[in-house]
Amino acid sequence: MPPTNEQENVARALITARTEKTPLTSYPGVMPQTMADAYAIQDAAIALDGRRIGGWKVGRIAADLVDHFGDNRLAGPIFTDEIFDASMGERPAMPVYADGFAAAEAEVLLCLGDVGTRDYDIDSVRACITEVRTGIEIASSPFVAxxxxxxxxxxxxxxxxxxxxxGPAIVGWQDIDLIRMPVEVFIDGASVGAATMETMLDGPFGAAQFLIRTLRARGIAIAPGTWVSTGAITGIHEIRPSQRADALFDGKIRVGCTISGY
Structure with a gap:
């Protein structure tokens, strides 16, 4: 269904805050109470924004909220101009909203090929994945809460x-037990979290299956080459401008960035 006038106004206010780097001390309108309402606002914002989407982030919904919201994950767009390649050891400067919320999250990234129209399960979804990389998702919003x-x-x-x-690719991912791969995150060189993907519901491939299903239901096409940031492995680690974040996968694959602020 098309967004209501209220949802369009909220989307416009969120876009304006992001574009003008204006902190929001309160939500700019009526807070959505369902995922359908949330995606109506998100879809309106995407249309107003106009930038090309190069990927999607997938996040977890807390177990005690799953029944109310009807799913265990959520999705959000990642725009092409905010995707940076650090596979050769580069350390890109990633901007965040200094007076809003900001965090860095270690995630496994999946590149989708042609997903077609078939239905997928946790095993068959692997067939449409062309590459698996290490990475860091930057979470930030002008709305501090x-x-x-x-x-x-x-x-x-x-x-x-x-x-x-x-970050760098995980070579031979098809034959690796990704779920048990150790991952650790460092902020300014200090360890802030360590875990494996066993904490991530049904893991990164479950996130891909969820995303394909969810975007189809919203009528959003999935172009080959779309990245899926599959969910925080070690947690959501708040970060501020001038700090640096690093993630270490399997004790040997490292990806990092610095944080700048608006």
């Missing part, structure tokens, strides 16, 4: 995404 008001609010503002760092 974005993560304190439930997943629908988070989803409404691009899923709280502000960019993606593409």
């Amino acid at each position: 974005i993560n304190q008001n439930g997943p629908a609010v988070t989803a409404s503002d691009y899923g709280n995404n502000k960019g993606l760092v593409l």
Whole structure:
């Protein structure tokens, strides 16, 4: 269904805050109470924004909220001009909203090929994945309390995404037990979290299956080459401008970035 006037006004206010780098101390309108309402605002914002989407972030919905919201994950767009390749050891400067919310998250990134029209399960979805990389998702919003008001609010503002760092590829991923791969995150050289993908529901391939299903339901085409940032492995690590973030996968694959601020 098309967005209501109220949803369009919220989308416009969120876009304006992002474009003008204006902090939001309160949500700019009626907070969405369902994922359908959240995606209506998100779709309106995408249309107003006009930039090309190069990927999608997938985030987890807390277990105690799954029944209310009808799913265990949420999605948000990642725009092409906010995706940076750091596969050769580069350390891109990733901007965040200094007076809003900002975090860095270690994630496995999947590149989708032609997904076609078939239905996928957790095993068959692997067939449409052309590359797997390490990476860091930058989460940031002008609304400082974005993560304190439930997943629908988070989803409404691009899923709280502000960019993606593409790290080195995981070579031979088809034959690796990704779920048990150790991952550690460092902020300014200090370890802030370590885990494996066993904490991520049904893992990165489950995130890809969720995204394909969700975007189809919203009538959004998935172009070959679309990246999927599959979810925070070690947690959501808040970060500020001038700090640096690093993620270490399998004890040997490293990706990093610095943080700049608006």
